Amino acid sequence: DVKVTQSSRYLVKRTGEKVFLECVQDMDHENMFWYRQDPGLGLRLIYFSYDVKMKEKGDIPEGYSVSREKKERFSLILESASTNQTSMYLCASSTPGRGEQYFGPGTRLTVT
Amino acid sequence: AQKVTQAQTEISVVEKEDVTLDCVYETRDTTYYLFWYKQPPSGELVFLIRRNSFDEQNEISGRYSWNFQKSTSSFNFTITASQVVDSAVYFCALSEGVDAYNTDKLIFGTGTRLQVFP
Numbered sequence: 001d002v003k004v005t006q007s008s009r010y011l012v013k014r015t016g017e018k019v020f021l022e023c024v025q026d027m028d029h030e031n032m033f034w035y036r037q038d039p040g041l042g043l044r045l046i047y048f049s050y051d052v053k054m055k056e057k058g059d060i061p062e063g064y065s066v067s068r069e070k071k072e073r074f075s076l077i078l079e080s081a082s083t084n085q086t087s088m089y090l091c092a093s094s095t096p097g098r099g100e101q102y103f104g105p106g107t108r109l110t111v112t
Numbered sequence: 113a114q115k116v117t118q119a120q121t122e123i124s125v126v127e128k129e130d131v132t133l134d135c136v137y138e139t140r141d142t143t144y145y146l147f148w149y150k151q152p153p154s155g156e157l158v159f160l161i162r163r164n165s166f167d168e169q170n171e172i173s174g175r176y177s178w179n180f181q182k183s184t185s186s187f188n189f190t191i192t193a194s195q196v197v198d199s200a201v202y203f204c205a206l207s208e209g210v211d212a213y214n215t216d217k218l219i220f221g222t223g224t225r226l227q228v229f230p
Contacts, residue, residue, distance in 0.1 A: 043203065094216055097216070101218060103157040103158075104156065105156045
């Protein structure tokens with residue numbers, strides 16, 4: 001069964017903290033994605049990775065970085081969290097050329 | 113530029129009613145893919161269907177059906193005899209291009225929240 005897991009369902013951090021969001025998939029997918037979801041805005045792509053150590057910026061990369069050292073793991077890093085990064089963060093993975101992505105349960109991050 | 117519009121922000125129906133969720137897309141490509149996802153209250157997006165631009169046949173899966181019309185750039189989703197368990201946010205998405213790289217990036221609509229009351 002397809003499985004994408006995220007390290008936390010809920011996270012509360014303070015402004016200025018460094019935040020790590022972890023995502024692991026067990027489907028041997030080459031592609032992995034990080035989105036944020038905000039009311040009225042749908043899902044917006046932050047970064048994606050099409051191979052180990054490869055990454056590309058999405059539509060809203062400012063304030064974020066990513067790391068992919070192993071095929072199954074894709075980390076999203078908030079270098080210095082700010083209140084406008086309070087959001088739901090969704091990780092996904094896919095096989096190249098198939099299009100459909102498989103999502104994790106999401107991490108609801110609150111920055112105070 | 114590519115874009116997906118879901119004009120219905122929220123829809124409320126009573127159980128057993130039929131409901132249609134609208135999706136209109138914009139793209140310059142002749143080859144593209146369209147998707148529908150369901151996001152129940154638990155938060156995890158669930159893949160429902162993928163349709164490529166060369167296949168305009170309607171699809172039915174149980175109580176779910178999809179109507180793809182290139183002439184109106186629409187890919188609408190109908191739930192027949194709705195149930196409380198259908199309550200969720202539904203997203204329509206688009207991907208473009210003929211190579212594997214481009215077909216893997218999705219552009220999502222803003223979603224339609226469906227509430228089904230008993």
